[in-house]
Amino acid sequence: MLRFLQERVNKKTKATDAEAENNPLAQDDYDKISKKQARVKELMRLLAEKLGKENGVEGGQ
Amino acid sequence: MNLSINKPLLGLVVLGTLASGVCAQIQLPGAGTRPEAHMPAVPPVSVQNPFKPFDQPRFEKAARELGATALQVKTFGEDMAEIGAARAADDLLRKALPKFDEAVLAAEDRDPKAALLLAKVLVDTKSPLLQAHVRYHMARLFLSSDDPERAIDVLNEYIGSNINHSPLDGEAAYFYAQSLAEIPMIDAAIPRFNAFLAWFPEASERLRSAAHQRVLELELQKESRLHMLADGMKKTTRDLRKKKTDKPVQLDQEAYLEELDELIEMFQEMEKQSSGPASGLGPSNSPAASSALPGGEGKVGNLNKKPSLADRWGDMRDSERKKIMADVQNTMPPQYQKMLEEYYKKLGKADRK
Numbered sequence: 511m512l513r514f515l516q517e518r519v520n521k522k523t524k525a526t527d528a529e530a531e532n533n534p535l536a537q538d539d540y541d542k543i544s545k546k547q548a549r550v551k552e553l554m555r556l557l558a559e560k561l562g563k564e565n566g567v568e569g570g571q
Numbered sequence: 572m573n574l575s576i577n578k579p580l581l582g583l584v585v586l587g588t589l590a591s592g593v594c595a596q597i598q599l600p601g602a603g604t605r606p607e608a609h610m611p612a613v614p615p616v617s618v619q620n621p622f623k624p625f626d627q628p629r630f631e632k633a634a635r636e637l638g639a640t641a642l643q644v645k646t647f648g649e650d651m652a653e654i655g656a657a658r659a660a661d662d663l664l665r666k667a668l669p670k671f672d673e674a675v676l677a678a679e680d681r682d683p684k685a686a687l688l689l690a691k692v693l694v695d696t697k698s699p700l701l702q703a704h705v706r707y708h709m710a711r712l713f714l715s716s717d718d719p720e721r722a723i724d725v726l727n728e729y730i731g732s733n734i735n736h737s738p739l740d741g742e743a744a745y746f747y748a749q750s751l752a753e754i755p756m757i758d759a760a761i762p763r764f765n766a767f768l769a770w771f772p773e774a775s776e777r778l779r780s781a782a783h784q785r786v787l788e789l790e791l792q793k794e795s796r797l798h799m800l801a802d803g804m805k806k807t808t809r810d811l812r813k814k815k816t817d818k819p820v821q822l823d824q825e826a827y828l829e830e831l832d833e834l835i836e837m838f839q840e841m842e843k844q845s846s847g848p849a850s851g852l853g854p855s856n857s858p859a860a861s862s863a864l865p866g867g868e869g870k871v872g873n874l875n876k877k878p879s880l881a882d883r884w885g886d887m888r889d890s891e892r893k894k895i896m897a898d899v900q901n902t903m904p905p906q907y908q909k910m911l912e913e914y915y916k917k918l919g920k921a922d923r924k
Contacts, residue, residue, distance in 0.1 A: 513828065516824065516831060519824065520828065523824060526816050527816035544809075547808045550804055558798045558801055562795065562798070
């Protein structure tokens with residue numbers, strides 16, 4: 511799921527970048543992708559913390 | 572029946588299985604991935620300590636030139652022993668300079684006007700001492716607003732133009748390392764925390780303990796590929812919010828996919844090699860030495876949490892926000908105008924608690 515979600519954010523980032531070349535986009539457009547990236551980050555962190563609780567090394571934070 | 576599994580689905584299954592504890596005792600070798608896009612320029616750590624011991628007579632002379640009275644300077648001398656030179660110096664400048672005090676009070680009160688007020692004091696002064704104190708507070712403000720890159724920019728100015736004027740140098744060095752850690756530029760942060768510890772033995776015990784703790788945490792963080800990946804994604808989240816969608820950001824995102832692929836493959840390999848009962852179901856490898864409650868204060872968070880800067884900005888009247896933005900556009904030189912415009916835009920978009 512993480513991979514799938516990150517792949518979607520990557521595609522959206524590329525599309526936004528291409529679109530912005532032709533006409534400037536609103537801050538809202540960037541905020542939407544940023545929030546998607548933040549959600550992937552949060553899931554990644556949750557996974558890292560869950561594994562970290564059960565494993566000394568992966569509990570880096 | 573089609574038995575082929577596509578990679579995204581496999582990722583869900585493998586990582587999901589791991590999260591449920593089936594393969595908990597894992598070691599993850601490898602360097603991991605770190606973001607590289609739009610990193611702030613960070614000069615190398617000096618081999619030689621560039622900081623000189625605090626020169627009290629020089630500081631007091633500069634403070635008097637800024638308008639501090641003889642009594643205020645005398646009080647500073649007395650306060651130094653009690654609260655430390657850094658805090659006493661900041662208090663002295665705040666007493667001597669009402670506009671600076673107003674700006675710092677606003678920052679402490681999480682008032683959105685704080686960044687503008689601090690920038691105004693900075694623009695109006697040529698004193699490297701006052702510049703040092705203003706930049707220190709600006710950097711703290713940006714750091715508390717989840718903007719470590721801007722904090723680094725301001726602290727680079729501090730280090731470039733303002734060191735050896737104020738006893739705040741140690742704190743500035745600490746928050747420089749802290750900002751790098753937040754970005755995350757862990758490899759740059761660790762030597763700077765260590766330099767802070769070596770160069771400022773007289774810094775407050777609170778900061779020195781925090782620096783020791785951060786070095787330990789960062790060393791562990793470097794070993795955790797999963798946390799490192801989450802840290803990189805956090806940086807990219809900020810890049811995207813700042814309208815950065817260009818090639819370097821896209822390359823970072825591609826690297827996250829490659830890292831996820833590598834981790835998935837690694838976990839699959841570990842799954843294949845594992846045999847017997849799931850390790851998550853067995854006894855712990857590091858059981859507690861005694862059955863007791865962990866130490867620490869018995870409370871659940873701060874029930875009277877102060878509103879954040881974003882909350883305060885959101886609660887302002889439209890007219891108040893417009894006035895601040897007009898002030899930014901009309902009174903600031905170009906470099907600070909751009910910095911503050913971006914800062915306030917970001918505040919307006921930040922998640923409110």
